[in-house]
Amino acid sequence: MKKLLCLLFLLGGLQYAHAQDSTIAKLDTLLSTYNRLYKFNGTALITQHGKILLHKGYGFRNISEGARNDTGTIFQLGSVTKQFTAVLILKLEEEKQLSVQDKVSKYFPDFPKGDSITIQHLLTHTSGIYNYTNDRAFMESEVFKPASREKLMALFKDKPLDFSPGTKWNYSNSGYCLLGYIAEKAANKPYEQLVREYIFNPLHMTHSGFDFKRLDNKDKSTGYFFINQDSSKVAPGVDSSVSFAAGAMYSTTRDLYKWHQAAQQYKIISKADWERAYTPVKNNYGYGMIIDSTNGKRRINHGGGIHGFITTLIRIPEDDVCIVLLDNASDNTIGRIGESVQSILYNRPYTLPKVRNAIQVPEVKLQQYTGEYDMKGFTITVAVKDGMLTGQPSGQGPATLYAEKEDFFFLKIADVQIKFTRGENNEVNGIILYENDRERTGAKIK
Structure with missing residues (x-):
């Protein structure tokens, strides 16, 4: 009987250790993925039930010196x-x-x-x-x-x-x-x-x-x-x-x-x-x-x-x-x-951030997206500079827009995507702005 109890305790301990290892791996994967997307650059400490599950640096403490966060x-x-x-x-x-x-x-x-x-x-x-x-x-x-x-x-x-x-x-x-x-x-x-x-x-x-x-x-x-x-x-x-x-x-x-x-x-x-x-x-x-x-x-x-x-x-x-x-x-x-x-x-569903890969688009094709878009409260000016598309909200500086697929672009410095919409003549007539799980539409006015 004592041997059976010892075995049960051992199995329970192994299951707990496996579950904890799985949690640690998920946490590190989450933060590593955000880091690869340039959306987390720092240090994380995560504990539960008094145990440190993860304590790790990601990215750079100082880029010019090549010093990494720890x-x-x-x-x-x-x-x-x-x-x-x-x-x-x-x-x-x-x-x-x-x-x-x-x-x-x-x-x-x-x-x-x-x-x-x-x-x-x-x-x-x-x-x-x-x-x-x-x-x-x-x-x-x-x-x-x-x-x-x-x-x-x-x-x-x-x-x-x-x-x-x-x-x-x-x-x-x-x-x-x-x-x-x-x-x-x-x-x-x-x-x-x-x-x-x-x-x-x-x-x-x-x-x-x-x-x-x-x-x-x-x-x-x-x-x-x-x-x-x-x-x-x-x-x-x-x-x-x-x-x-x-x-x-x-x-x-x-x-x-x-x-x-x-x-x-x-x-x-x-x-x-x-x-x-x-x-x-x-x-x-x-x-x-x-x-x-x-x-x-x-x-x-x-x-x-x-x-x-x-x-x-x-x-x-x-x-x-x-x-x-x-x-x-x-x-x-x-x-x-x-x-x-x-x-x-807490074993709830979650999603890893999407890794977006940029494709090359000829400058002549990028020209079709240029213009001003009314976002009902501000405007976004889209232009081509040095062979890349840029978007500039009113009152802010321009940001590079990277093409993921036809009519769909994204920013690397923020969780922002832009989809260009087209009218009956297949001409660009507006955009849909996706930002932090929210979306708003804008009409092309120039």
Whole structure:
């Protein structure tokens, strides 16, 4: 009987090991395929039930140096920073240095309507404060320069509120920068020092910080607007004083896994306060985190985007799932990758991205597609340049369109395809634009 039980346990263990090996292979195939298509260039860490299933770099940390991403590569995080700011605020509240019910006017007496905006409103994006990253002129010319508190606050302080505080939801980087300034006033220390003292140091997050632009480290990644087989474009660095408590943090996959483990063990702040952070207020948003569900289990996640980088951190506490995807080539496909990773972990259907192969089309044939197309809200100008077809949406630069088959073209720098339509005389009369599983039609107007 004992031999039979041992055999059953052995068989069960082998089956589990085989299933785990299969999961790991699927995860690596998924990320490798996206990497070959230039739609994931970064480092991934994926865990389930406390075990690291995959921890691997894909693509280049720095193209000009031929340096590849690995498990130690350092990336900017963008808005993944917000959950660290939120937990810092809760920690300061535990130490009675502030309260989430405090009014903004307590810290900035001259802030317009500051007596009706609470710290909780800032944490949950329900303050109505104008989002300074919507200021196009500032984002195009000023984000690369150091900005004082006064300069940054001037971008949103005197703007009308989008709505009465607490009544609606609107994402506001301004609100999170203000949280950083409030933390500094409450604790009488710089925001970055507070995060280091309360979070980074206790968790031994030794490769995390804020001033990425001036970071001197061989593992530091270069941020790119795009990378493809033909070219790449380096993105200029955003100054940490501009993104500040809303998005300035840099880190590694390994350090973010330490953060996940701390949350699992209710470290830094109490279990009750972690639960407060996880409680949605409006629009599935808690304190610096988006809370929804997958497979009937609570999912906590947040993405981030900053010049040259796009990131996501997904956690499913019940199954000790942690998915960290850090990309230094700015491809918005990262959200779809995260969903596919979850599908693999939970044995749900998923599809690998399609590998599209370009064919050569004579320039004389490409001329039939040129013209302007009305997309109801913007136009796309199609032209031929250096023997290649290009598409240029209004307000943007031109992008090369590669032919996959007759009348069907695709971009390599984004998940975008264009199908040209024809009328009764077989003349091109419009296009169908496919982008991230959505489609819209446009008529040829010139």
